[in-house]
Amino acid sequence: MENTNFLQEILKISLVALIAYISNYYYKYFTRENPLPGPFPLPLIGNIHQVLKNGSFDMNKFQAKYGDLCEFYAGSQRFVVLSNDDLIQKIMKPTVNGSFHNRVNNDNEGLEEIGLLNTGLVFNNNYDNWRFHRKFYTKVMMSPSLIKQSVIVVRNSFIEMEKIQ
Template sequence: METANFLQEIPKILLVALIVYISYYYYKYFTRENPLPGPFPLPLIGNIHQVLKNGSFDMSKFQAKYGDLCEFYAGSQHFILLSNDDLIQKIMKPTVNSSFHNRVNDDNEGLEEIGLLNTGLAFNNNYDNWRFHCKFYTKVMMSPSLIEQSVIVVQNSFLEMEKYWNDLGEDTIFEFNHWMKQYFFDTIFIISTSNSAYALANYY
């Protein structure tokens, strides 16, 4: 009898939990710091139904409707979209006196899994470590010829990795973090020495 009563109460409990979640979701939304233009999110899914249409993200439509700086939600995860080159350069500019040091959350599991969190410049929230890399990058890595070579190497290495993925087939289970380590090693080695380490080829 008690079990039957409990089962009857489950829909009520779920309804109360859903109302609490929706209330908290919109409380966080309406009290967020520095609100930006963007579509109104729905609980649980955010703006996924608006961001992804036909499996692709059309940035031009967002830019035309909400401007160069706007925001959207994927579930409860908040994203800021920059569509202006000047804004991106201002934020990503590798200067020690920049106001934009912390660029990612410390609990970003994706970046941590592939070994990019708190390393280098782009995703490094450790200020002292970031400052050291920033000085090195500014003095050594900013020559136009090296930048041009780096862009070519990054593209060629990714095309090589993509070719290996295609050869392995769709049924293969990829250990993405291992592939990315080989990719970064190959890329950095070629940029540094102008010779290939064949890390991707050996891992393939």
């Protein structure tokens, strides 16, 4: 008798926790910042079941249904899909005065743990540091002499690999 009461209490607590999680999930979904068109997500799995049909992501169908700028969820993680070349070029434009400088969250524990957060060009949210690295990259890596030398090295490597076969 006690065992069934205990199991009933565990079931009730689990049901209340599940309802609280679902309520919180949809509260965050409906009050999210910058909502975009996309399929309606389910708690825990998001809308992976709608996006990945037959094991592949068909971008053309997704773009035809939801437009050039849309979103989907994998679990509770939001992903924004850009399928227009003009939108991608605006965001990835390598200018110092661009409006899309911060491309990664500061609270990304994985990047911080391996030492990539706020260093270099890609994962750097510190604007002055990023600007310094950008100038350095532009002057050194994009110099005509380095480009000419890299073309020679690639050509010679290709010739060597061709001889091996």
